[in-house]
Amino acid sequence: MPEQEVLAAEFARYRQAVMTEIEVPGPAAVRRAVRRRRRSHLAAGATAALTLLAGPVVGYAALDRPAPGPTPVEPTPSATASPSPTPSGSGSPSPSSATTSTSPTGAPDGRISRAQLLAGPVTLPTWHVDAGCPNGRVRLTGEAGWETNTLLALDTGDIDGDGAAETVALVQCVRGTGGPQQVVAFDRDRSGRIVTVGQVTRTRLERPQWLIALDARDDGVVRVQVGDIAPGGGWPGDWSQRQWRGYRWDGRSFGQVSGPTAFGPNRHGVNLVLTATDLVLATAPDGSHPGTVTVRIRNAGTGPAAYVALRLDLPSALRPDGDGWAPCRNTPATTSQPVSCELGRLDAGAELRLTLGLRAAAGVTVGRGTADVEARPMDARSTVVEEVYGVDNLVRIDYR
Incomplete structure (x- = not known):
């Protein structure tokens, strides 16, 4: 037999023998092998992902904001990943609680965002007795609405000296176009829940009636800008007197430690109310025509008028006459039309009554008509001061 045929026969016998000893894998065996390989790949991928993402997740949890989705990372050949412990706990925190970081002293971080304060109920200290506003857990x-507790402003600072920041909030109980206000300090407890520290200050009927701005400082002082009168009802905000007052936490409550404690009189708080009688002229023996006008000026406001400017827009033929003009600081007889009288201070609740004589010279015919009589408050610089309700500062009289 040729050599090639001998070798072919031997290889055929060997192949037959080997094939009888090897089990060809069926479909079930193939699926088992695929599952084993897939589990190995997933385990390795999960280990690497936990190691790479553990740091960012913890950091965002400490900041009390959602962690971003993982960014794909290309592992280096030399990196060796080991699984990190799986965080314990169930579910996400409630709106009033969150995982929070602590200061170097171990105190919880009390920085609270606007969204977090709006997310769930908080405890508000009591408003003043007559406010009729909701307090407690609210x-x-x-945004402002009828009888709502509206969040107006926020600031943060270490107000209790524990090495961590707290949050102060300016809140208004909106009733119509206005309503009382208060500044409240909030913190977090060690479980991350929002807790109320206390009321820093609030508006009062006797003033301040307006809280404008706040500034929480790291030296523990909470500064609040206050105004004597709140804008609204015809009162613009730039008429209000403004002050910065500082408050400090003593462990039990807030007390004022800096700034003024009271307001002086507001120059726009004056409200002059004027009445005047008609002018009826007579005929004197010398042929002249005298008459009187009785003027009543009352300050119905809460602030004094430094001066009062009285004007009578009568015909120029009628000139001041008699002693009734003596209270005037100027010389009315020298004034042209209208006749003016500059009066002195008129305190809140006070009243002036003047009987002012007027005379037309003999041979002058005055006739009949109407004239305006007006009283306006002035400040110390003799500048006319605007009033909220000025329609009662002017009356029209008849003369004849």
Whole structure:
């Protein structure tokens, strides 16, 4: 037999023998092998992902904001990943609680965002007795509505000296176009829940009636800008007197430690109310025509008028006459039309009554008509001061 045929026969016998000893894998065996390989790949990928993402997740949890989605990372050949412990706990925190970081002293971080304060109920200290506003466990709103507790402003600072920041909030109980206000300090407890520290200050009927701005400083002082009168009802905000007052936490409550404690008189708080009688002229023996006008000026406001400017827009033929003009600081007889009288201070609640004589010279015919009589408050610089309700500062009289 040729050599090639001998070798072919031997290889055929060997192949037959080997094939009888090897089991060809069927479909079930193939699926088992695929599952084993897939589990190995997933385990390795999960280990690497936990190692790479553990740091960012913890950091965002400490900041009390959602962690971003993982960014794909290309592992280096030399990196060796080991699984990190799986965080314990169930579910996400409630709106009033969150995982929070602590200061170097171990105190919880009390920085609270606007969204977090609006997310769930918080405890508000009591408003003044006559406010009729909800307090206790209430929801704050981001926009004003009828009888809502509206969040107006926020700031943060270490107000209790524990090495961590707290949050102060300016809140208004909106009733119509206005309502009382208060500044409240909030913190977090060690479980991350929002807790109320206390009321820093609030508006009062006797003033301040307006809280404008706040500034929480790291030296523990909470500064609040206050105004004597709140804008509204014809009162613009730039008429109000403004002050910065500082408050400090003593462990039990807030007390004022800096700034003024009271307001002086507001120059726009004056409200002059004027009445005047008609002018009826007679004929004197010398042929002249005398008459009187009785003027009553009352300050119905809460602030004094430094001066009062009285004007009588009568015909120029009628000139001041008699002693009734003596209270005037100027010389009315020298004034042209209208006749003016500059009066002195008129305190809140006070009243002036003047009987002012007027005379037309003999041979002058005055006739009949109407004339304006007006009283306006002035400040110390003799500048006319605007009033909220000025329609009662002017009356029209008849003369004849």
